[in-house]
Amino acid sequence: MSLEAQDVSFRYPCGRELYRGLSLSVGPGERVALTAPSGRGKTTLCRLLAGYLEPSVGRVLADGEPVRPVARLRGEASPVQLLPQHPELAFDPRVRLGQSLGEVAGAGEACARARADELLGSFGVRGEWLARRPHELSGGELMRLAMVRALSVRPRYLIADESTAMLDAVTQAELWHVLLGLQERDGWGLVLVSHSPALVGRVATRRVEL
Numbered sequence: 001m002s003l004e005a006q007d008v009s010f011r012y013p014c015g016r017e018l019y020r021g022l023s024l025s026v027g028p029g030e031r032v033a034l035t036a037p038s039g040r041g042k043t044t045l046c047r048l049l050a051g052y053l054e055p056s057v058g059r060v061l062a063d064g065e066p067v068r069p070v071a072r073l074r075g076e077a078s079p080v081q082l083l084p085q086h087p088e089l090a091f092d093p094r095v096r097l098g099q100s101l102g103e104v105a106g107a108g109e110a111c112a113r114a115r116a117d118e119l120l121g122s123f124g125v126r127g128e129w130l131a132r133r134p135h136e137l138s139g140g141e142l143m144r145l146a147m148v149r150a151l152s153v154r155p156r157y158l159i160a161d162e163s164t165a166m167l168d169a170v171t172q173a174e175l176w177h178v179l180l181g182l183q184e185r186d187g188w189g190l191v192l193v194s195h196s197p198a199l200v201g202r203v204a205t206r207r208v209e210l
């Protein structure tokens, strides 16, 4: 059981090759920090691990199954959820947030919604936010909802790419406290990208240098 990148190489169209035969494995319950200088490809690797991009060479497996391209999932929840750097990218700007949360259909929508309801309390989401559209919330408020949405489908792996970098220290500490409590309880594997040595030191059980 693990999230694995096997001999992965990747090149954007017209870009240079970012990795040559990169292999990486993250087990359930592990918290792995990806570290590298700016531009080395941390965000790209997060997107590869979550199925937003496909490797040019090699493959990505979640518990032995190929991670399917997110665009082709058509409503089916991926076992690998990505918390992006900018939470506004996680939501349709035209749709009220309550509806967006309801759209994360997993094994059954009702199941995902019940899970989301439980998580709304844990992440301190106020009921009135659900009637608003993404641009009507602050970045921190929207990130709370992005966390609820990602975890409501019971992922086996969560990828946090600089997800709390734009938050104040108090909110950042609060959200990581909640996330790590849920991770310990539910046992999903975590991949973390952060430029903050303090956050990496607090959260990560292992570091992988790209």
Ligand SMILES: Nc1ncnc2c1ncn2[C@@H]1O[C@H](COP(=O)(O)OP(=O)(O)OP(=O)(O)O)[C@@H](O)[C@H]1O
Residues within 6 Å of the ligand: 012, 013, 015, 018, 036, 037, 038, 039, 040, 041, 042, 043, 044, 045
């Ligand atoms: N869509 C794209 N098309 C072409 N090149 C891209 C694209 N996205 C990123 N790149 C390039 O790929 C390289 C890796 O980018 P990436 O964002 O993965 O790095 P990073 O390690 O996360 O950087 P940072 O720490 O600065 O956020 C960079 O040189 C970047 O310019």
